Amino acid sequence: MSERLEIGEGARGVRTLVGRACGLDASTLARLRNYDEYSVEVVLRTPFDVLASRRAHGRCIRDGAVVAARDLLEALSGPLSPTRTELEIGPAHDPSWPGSLPPREGFVLLDEIPADVVRRLSDEGRALARQFSGPLGPPASLLNQTVLTVEGKTPRSLPMRMIFACTSLGLVPGPGVPLSVPRHLRVSASGRWTRIDAPFGTVYHADQSALLMSIPATRSQ
Incomplete structure (x- = not known):
């Protein structure tokens, strides 16, 4: 089964970040989480042992899903609607994600x-x-x-x-x-x-x- 992501305004910024992360490490992973009621956050692993992220309007169908960043980049490379586009990304890679995510709130x-x-x-x-x-x-x-x-x-x-x-x-x-x-x-x-x-x-x-x-x-x- 493919993971799915609904994404709207801000999708092009996410696509840019995912592309640069893949340029640093073609095998890197992305984790999707619903940041709040209206936005989704794409969190990426980097070779610097630092997580990078960008948010956009939208929602991931399965909160916390892990996918190959290259699969996400391919899905984001198609036509994107300024309102909402539903993407089919690829298979889940949840067991490959080490560690936890930073908290959404409290900073x-x-x-x-x-x-x-x-x-x-x-x-x-x-x-x-x-x-x-x-x-x-x-x-x-x-x-x-x-x-x-x-x-x-x-x-x-x-x-x-x-x-x-x-x-x-x-x-x-x-x-x-x-x-x-x-x-x-x-x-x-x-x-x-x-x-x-x-x-x-x-x-x-x-x-x-x-x-x-x-x-x-x-x-x-």
Whole structure:
């Protein structure tokens, strides 16, 4: 059986993000969830161990369904109605999705970051990646390196992997976009999750150390 998705306004933005995610990893997965009463969120895995997402008007028939991103891209490549298009995507891949999704609600805004700062950090990180990358890509130490610390009720350290995800997926506006597009990114937090909302999509990253700290140690007998 094929998974189905009803999608309307915003579908072209979702198609762009899915295409870029497939360009980074042709075998990546997409997870569909109903974000609220009116919108659906497409969440994608990335090679940076960061989730990326974009929302559109619509509804997925089975909340939480996992599909191959390339199947979703193919379905989105046909004619799209500005009101509502029902897509047949392909078979489910639920067992292949590792981990959980970030919460839909509960994120607290911490700060806003200028887009040019994010681009500069990305350029500096790529210069280091070219210098130190091996056959498997940039070293984990570079991806995990803190590049920004956001203050607030729950201070957060933003790793380079989140910055790379934002720029590699084209979520940060460049100098040629219309002036009506915001030139800042919003950083929010909820529990172990950190979220960056950019003008063209969202990235999420979970602090695995916070998860480990929440698991009680097993006492030896």
